[in-house]
Amino acid sequence: MTWQGLITMSLGAILIENFVLVRFLGICPFLGVSKKTDTALGMSMAVIFVMTAASAATWAVQEYILIPLGVEYMQTVAFILVIAALVQLVEMFLQKAVPALYKSLGIYLPLITTNCAVLGVAIINADNGGGFFESVLFAFLSGVGFAFALLLFSSIRQRLEFAEYPEAFEGFPIALVTAGLLALAFTGFTGLKIF
Amino acid sequence: MTQTMRQFKNGLVDQNPTLVLLLGMCPTLAVSTSLTNAVGMGLAATAVLICSNVVISALRKLIPDKIRIAAFVVVIAGFVTAVDYLLQAFAPALSDSLGMFIPLIVVNCIILARAEAFASKNGVVRSAIDGLAMGMGFTMALIFVAAVRELLSAGTLFEFTILPDAFPKIDIMGQPPGGFIVLGVVIAVMQAVRNRSKAKNAAGL
Amino acid sequence: MNEDFAEAAEPREPVSGVTEPASEPSGEPVPDEPVTGSGPDGAPPKPPYKKLPDLKGVMMRTGPFLNAAGKGLRAAVRVTAAVLRVIWRILCAIGRFLHRVFRKDSIPNLILVLALLTAVTAAGLGVIYTVTGPQIEAARAEAFDAAMGEVFPGLELAFVKSSFGENVYEGRDADGNLAGFSILVSPDGYSGPIGMIVGVDLRREVTGVTVVSQRETRGFDAKGTMQNGFLEQFAGKNGPFALGNGIDAISGATISSEAVTQGVNDALALLDREIQP
Numbered sequence: 001m002t003w004q005g006l007i008t009m010s011l012g013a014i015l016i017e018n019f020v021l022v023r024f025l026g027i028c029p030f031l032g033v034s035k036k037t038d039t040a041l042g043m044s045m046a047v048i049f050v051m052t053a054a055s056a057a058t059w060a061v062q063e064y065i066l067i068p069l070g071v072e073y074m075q076t077v078a079f080i081l082v083i084a085a086l087v088q089l090v091e092m093f094l095q096k097a098v099p100a101l102y103k104s105l106g107i108y109l110p111l112i113t114t115n116c117a118v119l120g121v122a123i124i125n126a127d128n129g130g131g132f133f134e135s136v137l138f139a140f141l142s143g144v145g146f147a148f149a150l151l152l153f154s155s156i157r158q159r160l161e162f163a164e165y166p167e168a169f170e171g172f173p174i175a176l177v178t179a180g181l182l183a184l185a186f187t188g189f190t191g192l193k194i195f
Numbered sequence: 196m197t198q199t200m201r202q203f204k205n206g207l208v209d210q211n212p213t214l215v216l217l218l219g220m221c222p223t224l225a226v227s228t229s230l231t232n233a234v235g236m237g238l239a240a241t242a243v244l245i246c247s248n249v250v251i252s253a254l255r256k257l258i259p260d261k262i263r264i265a266a267f268v269v270v271i272a273g274f275v276t277a278v279d280y281l282l283q284a285f286a287p288a289l290s291d292s293l294g295m296f297i298p299l300i301v302v303n304c305i306i307l308a309r310a311e312a313f314a315s316k317n318g319v320v321r322s323a324i325d326g327l328a329m330g331m332g333f334t335m336a337l338i339f340v341a342a343v344r345e346l347l348s349a350g351t352l353f354e355f356t357i358l359p360d361a362f363p364k365i366d367i368m369g370q371p372p373g374g375f376i377v378l379g380v381v382i383a384v385m386q387a388v389r390n391r392s393k394a395k396n397a398a399g400l
Numbered sequence: 401m402n403e404d405f406a407e408a409a410e411p412r413e414p415v416s417g418v419t420e421p422a423s424e425p426s427g428e429p430v431p432d433e434p435v436t437g438s439g440p441d442g443a444p445p446k447p448p449y450k451k452l453p454d455l456k457g458v459m460m461r462t463g464p465f466l467n468a469a470g471k472g473l474r475a476a477v478r479v480t481a482a483v484l485r486v487i488w489r490i491l492c493a494i495g496r497f498l499h500r501v502f503r504k505d506s507i508p509n510l511i512l513v514l515a516l517l518t519a520v521t522a523a524g525l526g527v528i529y530t531v532t533g534p535q536i537e538a539a540r541a542e543a544f545d546a547a548m549g550e551v552f553p554g555l556e557l558a559f560v561k562s563s564f565g566e567n568v569y570e571g572r573d574a575d576g577n578l579a580g581f582s583i584l585v586s587p588d589g590y591s592g593p594i595g596m597i598v599g600v601d602l603r604r605e606v607t608g609v610t611v612v613s614q615r616e617t618r619g620f621d622a623k624g625t626m627q628n629g630f631l632e633q634f635a636g637k638n639g640p641f642a643l644g645n646g647i648d649a650i651s652g653a654t655i656s657s658e659a660v661t662q663g664v665n666d667a668l669a670l671l672d673r674e675i676q677p
Contacts, residue, residue: 176379
């Protein structure tokens with residue numbers, strides 16, 4: 001992959017087709033964990049890792065099990081099992097290695113299993129049918145895009161606490177409207193081309 | 196109020212999965228650009244929800260606790276794939292517009308949450324009703340958001356032109372930012388209604 | 401005659417030769433001895449009556465067989481019962497062993513339940529896949545022909561890949577005659593590539609242009625249709641096309657209009673290159 005191609009893919013995955021703000025993947029953790037920036041940071045790291053590892057594993061499953069056996073219809077089942085197992089492993093690892101992070105992530109860590117972003121990137125890679133390196137790189141960059149949006153959003157949300165808004169908007173609604181404004185800002189990136 | 200009616204009220208209003216429990220927002224945002232997509236997704240998700248609730252409830256005594264989630268996920272993924280292929284065969288246009296979000300029904304938090312919270316602890320018939328009620332609640336939320344977005348961005352509902360041509364078409368409503376904002380407003384409206392009824396109940400006591 | 405009658409009226413004595421022992425009452429009525437007309441003189445009357453089946457003889461002959469058979473049968477039943485009991489005990493022991501190994505929360509049970517679930521799911525999905533497969537293929541082929549045929553309004557064509565590269569499709573009518581080509585191009589628009597199909601007939605005139613995928617922000621309405629009838633401007637013309645030279649751009653969407661125009665030119669160039677090398 002040429003370095004121009006790399007930069008184009010990065011721009012695409014992080015800015016132009018940001019997983020959260022443009023593709024609508026990964027909303028649940030995006031809204032759920034973004035109240036504090038340090039939790040958001042920990043969650044971002046976990047999601048980047050799971051997305052990358054899961055896309056590597058699912059690529060292998062697709063290439064060496066599903067296609068040779070002609071059972072592509074088992075794709076959803078196989079992929080989600082792989083992701084569930086991976087998240088379980090990450091959970092066990094974090095519990096032993098970084099217990100503070102494990103505790104602060106709480107319920108949101110096992111919820112990475114149901115994170116549309118992880119399964120989504122696996123499906124996108126399978127649809128594109130690229131090679132191993134390409135798929136894993138795309139997944140990593142998409143994870144970075146997710147992290148980017150998450151961190152931006154959490155820093156905005158921390159300031160929201162001091163803002164005044166109608167009582168009915170307390171909690172998720174104001175977060176959603178704010179995310180909408182952030183997405184609006186991101187539409188400025190459409191058509192961005194360097195090469 | 197019979198238990199069945201209570202379950203329906205629960206699924207549609209008190210514990211509406213999207214508007215109150217705040218689950219399943221990814222597909223809500225993504226497919227609410229048009230009412231036909233919204234209804235299609237709602238029905239597909241409801242079908243999966245009912246089927247998986249029934250099977251998980253029937254097997255609830257046989258599934259060991261440690262692999263609970265994995266087992267649920269296999270069942271749900273099975274039904275999602277079935278629905279995916281049935282849609283591809285008999286409603287290809289809908290399948291194309293919903294695209295990747297059909298297989299993503301498997302990670303729709305609503306289905307896993309109901310399997311965990313209800314189907315694994317209740318009988319088959321009750322679980323089926325719960326699936327129907329929650330699915331209807333989800334579909335209703337989708338319809339609210341999609342109606343607003345389609346009306347504002349294209350002036351149509353179900354592709355029938357409703358608003359006069361003179362009405363400006365707010366393109367942004369059909370795009371991601373609009374989705375976030377409309378969903379936020381709809382949930383805010385829901386919260387306002389519930390706050391008011393809560394205040395009334397508290398005052399009435 | 402009277403004599404006969406008188407004789408017949410006298411109580412008769414049993415005729416020797418056909419003795420019925422008192423200890424074996426026969427179930428059959430002894431047929432009356434018909435009057436034969438011969439008196440106590442001469443040989444005992446020959447018995448023209450029906451002969452009894454020799455039951456006693458039969459029973460005497462078959463008795464031993466039956467006894468032996470009965471004993472054998474009883475022995476066989478005893479042996480079979482014993483064997484079945486042993487098998488049953490073995491099965492119970494296996495059952496107990498399995499029950500201990502596959503306790504609800506034991507590792508083998510976890511694996512078993514998950515494997516069973518996946519296997520059943522795989523089987524079910526396999527069935528659905530096989531059943532819906534043909535229907536999906538048919539739907540796809542129909543959609544493909546319809547999409548390709550959009551650029552040939554009024555005609556019903558079937559499209560196959562041509563020998564001119566993977567983006568050129570030949571459209572044939574019901575009789576199999578070539579009617580034109582549908583060419584796929586993706587020029588770069590404002591926000592990314594614009595997927596287009598350009599229809600060209602055998603006179604190298606554009607029959608129609610459709611856009612199948614785009615992410616533009618202007619120039620397309622919410623349904624994805626290009627505005628202002630922009631695409632109709634290409635029909636019936638030979639090209640090459642340029643904005644301002646017979647093709648009017650959509651105001652405010654110059655880049656998108658330029659991209660689509662370029663796409664049509666690209667399609668014609670591709671066709672030229674392939675057909676007349």
